[in-house]
Amino acid sequence: MLDPFARCRLHDDFEPVTEMGAYPYYRAVRERLATGEVLVDGRVLVAAGSNDYLGLSTDPRLKDAACRAVRRLGTGTSGSRLVNGSLSLHEELEGRLAAFLGQEAAMVTPTGFLANLALGALVGPRDTVLADHLIHASLLDAVRLSRARLRRYRHNDLDHLARLLESGDPSGAGLILTEGMFSSTGTLGDLPGIAGLARRHGVRLALDGAHDIGLLGAGGRGAAEHFGLEDAVDLHTLAFSKCFGTTGGAVAGPGQIIVYLRHHARSMVFSAALSPASTAAALAALDIIETEPERRHRALVAAARLRADLSGLGFETGTSETTIIPVHVGDILLCCRLWRELFDEGVFATAMVPPSVPAGRALIRVSATALHTDAQLDRIVTAFAAAGRRLGLIGG
Missing domain, CATH: 3.90.1150.10 (Aspartate Aminotransferase, domain 1)
Structure with a gap:
């Protein structure tokens, strides 16, 4: 060999x-x-290349919140959320995030990469995922692990996406993956057009808001709020390593789906839970995002x-x-x-x-x-x- x-x-x-x-x-x-x-x-x-758009990672309020959490809960969580790593602090953050994004529930993950990877549990070999050509590597990995068929459309090309949807396999499920704000170009996903095509073809829409949640929209709720299309997005993912000034991530959406992901997403089930320090820092960041x-x-x-x-x-x-x-x-x-x-x-x-x-x-x-x-x-x-x-x- x-x-x-x-x-x-x-x-x-x-x-x-x-x-x-x-x-x-x-x-x-x-x-x-x-x-x-x-x-x-x-x-x-x-x-000049930082993702810390709001400048929160060095904010004294986040650092103080993280230090208080470490003194009370320690530096680690001892296990995955499924078994013994869940904290009431995690549940508080999940409730706050769900309310902030107008979703029924949220699931906090150790990183934004793992939040995106969790989406792979939603599809399987008979299904089709339609993805913008510029989506993040974590989303591509989610599709590969799911063994779903990946069909990539040219960046924000609605005509190309429409053709792919029209030629899709009706016997399998369909999921569109795009980003609210693309990390390499800074462009926004054409959410109005994409959401319209998703409704027309009866497929679900998952939106990666890693870079835009906290930054865009009147209330900082991201690209969906920016376009007035919060109800059109079926599932949000986000990363705390951008506007939240710390590490971690989350998935937010319908309660039933979040419960399913908690038990079937391998990146959730088999990863140690988010540290107390990062969880507390994310909560402090959310306070600032909502009020400043x-x-x-x-x-x-x-x-x-x-x-x-x-x-x-x-x-x-x-x-x-x-x-x-x-x-x-x-x-x-x-x-x-x-x-x-x-x-x-x-x-x-x-x-x-x-x-x-x-x-x-x-x-x-x-x-x-x-x-x-x-x-x-x-x-x-x-x-x-x-x-x-x-x-x-x-x-x-």
């Missing part, structure tokens, strides 16, 4: 990237500051300014209207070189290369947060201007 270890090597593109010191991943942060900055390699950099709308307003205003400035320099920034601004580069090597140039200029951004994005569409992901000051936004733009000119990405 062949040795599986012999195949374990990085993509060929990363060899020159590493040699030139532009490898952009696993950079250790020494300290995360409450000013929207991070300490890396002894330097203070502007955090100015945080999401500031993040969106900062993003609009940053997008306009970067576009004005000549960078291709796509059609996002959210806190995520994709700076399209295309080539992997050039993208990593731009990341390194930005790093040297004092900006800690995120390089996204395949398979996180389609082949030939490598990009620098920039995100604005509620903590970013106007001076920090200026620093980000100045860094892009200098780096982009050195690499010939924009005019001099």
